Amino acid sequence: MRISDLFRTASFRLAVLFAFAVTAATTVIFVFIYWHVATFDVRRVGVRLSDEVARAAAEPDDQLRRQLRRRLASDLRKLDYVGLFDARGKSVFGNVAALPEGLPIDGAPHPIEVAPLGGGSGTEPALLAARQRPNGGVVLIGRSLYEVYALRRLVIRALALGVAPTILSALIIGLIFSLRTVKRLRSINEAILRIIQGDLQDRLPVGPWKDDVDNIASGVNLMLDEIVRLLDQIKSVSDNIAHDLRAPLSITRMSLERGLAAPAEKDLRAAANRALAELDRALTTVTALLRISEIELGRRRHEFVPVDLAEVCATAFELYEPLAEAKSISFTLDAGRPVPLSGDHDLLVEAVANLIDNALKFGPENGVVCVSASVVSGRAEVAVCDNGPGVDPSESGEIFKRFYRSKSARSIPGTGLGLNLAATIFSLHGLDLKVADNHPGARFVASQRLPASS
Numbered sequence: 001m002r003i004s005d006l007f008r009t010a011s012f013r014l015a016v017l018f019a020f021a022v023t024a025a026t027t028v029i030f031v032f033i034y035w036h037v038a039t040f041d042v043r044r045v046g047v048r049l050s051d052e053v054a055r056a057a058a059e060p061d062d063q064l065r066r067q068l069r070r071r072l073a074s075d076l077r078k079l080d081y082v083g084l085f086d087a088r089g090k091s092v093f094g095n096v097a098a099l100p101e102g103l104p105i106d107g108a109p110h111p112i113e114v115a116p117l118g119g120g121s122g123t124e125p126a127l128l129a130a131r132q133r134p135n136g137g138v139v140l141i142g143r144s145l146y147e148v149y150a151l152r153r154l155v156i157r158a159l160a161l162g163v164a165p166t167i168l169s170a171l172i173i174g175l176i177f178s179l180r181t182v183k184r185l186r187s188i189n190e191a192i193l194r195i196i197q198g199d200l201q202d203r204l205p206v207g208p209w210k211d212d213v214d215n216i217a218s219g220v221n222l223m224l225d226e227i228v229r230l231l232d233q234i235k236s237v238s239d240n241i242a243h244d245l246r247a248p249l250s251i252t253r254m255s256l257e258r259g260l261a262a263p264a265e266k267d268l269r270a271a272a273n274r275a276l277a278e279l280d281r282a283l284t285t286v287t288a289l290l291r292i293s294e295i296e297l298g299r300r301r302h303e304f305v306p307v308d309l310a311e312v313c314a315t316a317f318e319l320y321e322p323l324a325e326a327k328s329i330s331f332t333l334d335a336g337r338p339v340p341l342s343g344d345h346d347l348l349v350e351a352v353a354n355l356i357d358n359a360l361k362f363g364p365e366n367g368v369v370c371v372s373a374s375v376v377s378g379r380a381e382v383a384v385c386d387n388g389p390g391v392d393p394s395e396s397g398e399i400f401k402r403f404y405r406s407k408s409a410r411s412i413p414g415t416g417l418g419l420n421l422a423a424t425i426f427s428l429h430g431l432d433l434k435v436a437d438n439h440p441g442a443r444f445v446a447s448q449r450l451p452a453s454s
């Protein structure tokens, strides 16, 4: 991995941004503290000094000396400057030997370098205010700025010492995070490449942190699971289609071959009829498959109009009455009240017809088949029941899959597509198709789904 790759990562840029933000915030705080220490405090002391010196200048000599003496006695930290000078500028009292050069005698505070109070060499900063007295002398009051200046230096040092490590540690943390991110993204990238190259069983690595990258990786893994499942489904459907078309096509081919080889024309005709019947079977399968995908695409939803499910059941019922009669089945319809729904009338008839077809086909001769449409708890419901062999609970989910036919049904003609078609049509209309035990027999019920909000 190149170092430039690292600098390009979002986490590193974020770390740099963070370092800048922290530096800016720290600087603002320090600038405020500095301003308070350096300016605000000095100004406050200055105001007090000019007040004091104004008052002192007006005091009589002995009283002023007493006050100044008291002031010096209570100044344990040796911060106060006090001086009384006669008209010629000679010191007559206080701890300031001579009037500092350059100090205006105007009663206002001025920062000035003076000899340190505690003795010693050099000078130290102080704020001094001097004022003329009525006797011609001068009174001087001041305060050392030594502590203030020391505090200023401390603030500047703290700022320098605080900001540099902050920037450095933010950058180091950023680098560590970037390294981690780059490593994770690289392993994800490698997994994606393996998947693109055809290893559909591979999955993106998901760490234990459950952070946003992990969440995305888990989402992609779920998507891959679903894609694999769908691919398997498509494969099994296409296998089934091939299998289901192969039987009628090979029977057709065989019949025609035999017919052509037979000497009599009547044998040829019989073979042609047989071939025709098998081709019809193949066509039924293909037509049903095409219908299912057409309906699944929902192309007809925009053609929905108000329909009455009771009337739909009656239409399907009439279609199958002759067949029921031929099998001596007691065939009843219970759809006296309108069951309004928005939908496609012909598709719904096709769905109900498929359920009736199964009931008549799998039910015994002299059996019982009933068809009903009703509104239950405000929801439309269609039911078709029989007293045939029923559906084993282990198969109650399977029978709705394409081409699924239970073992017991394989002697009875069929494609295994009818229930899938019916379920798809009902689903398009917001109805769920389920099978229950009819004690004995099967009871297929399609009932309207509850609205998503409730």
Ligand SMILES: Nc1ncnc2c1ncn2[C@@H]1O[C@H](COP(=O)(O)OP(=O)(O)O)[C@@H](O)[C@H]1O
Binding pocket: 354, 358, 359, 362, 363, 386, 388, 389, 390, 391, 399, 404, 405, 406, 407, 409, 413, 414, 415, 416, 417, 418, 419, 420, 442
């Ligand atoms: N009324 C029923 N009674 C018993 N089994 C049924 C009934 N309806 C459907 N089945 C089972 O469900 C399977 C799928 O039904 P369907 O999709 O209509 O296919 P087909 O009718 O072509 O067999 C049937 O093969 C059968 O095993």
Ligand SMILES: [Mg+2]
Binding pocket: 354, 357, 358, 414, 416, 417, 418, 419
């Ligand atoms: Mg069927």
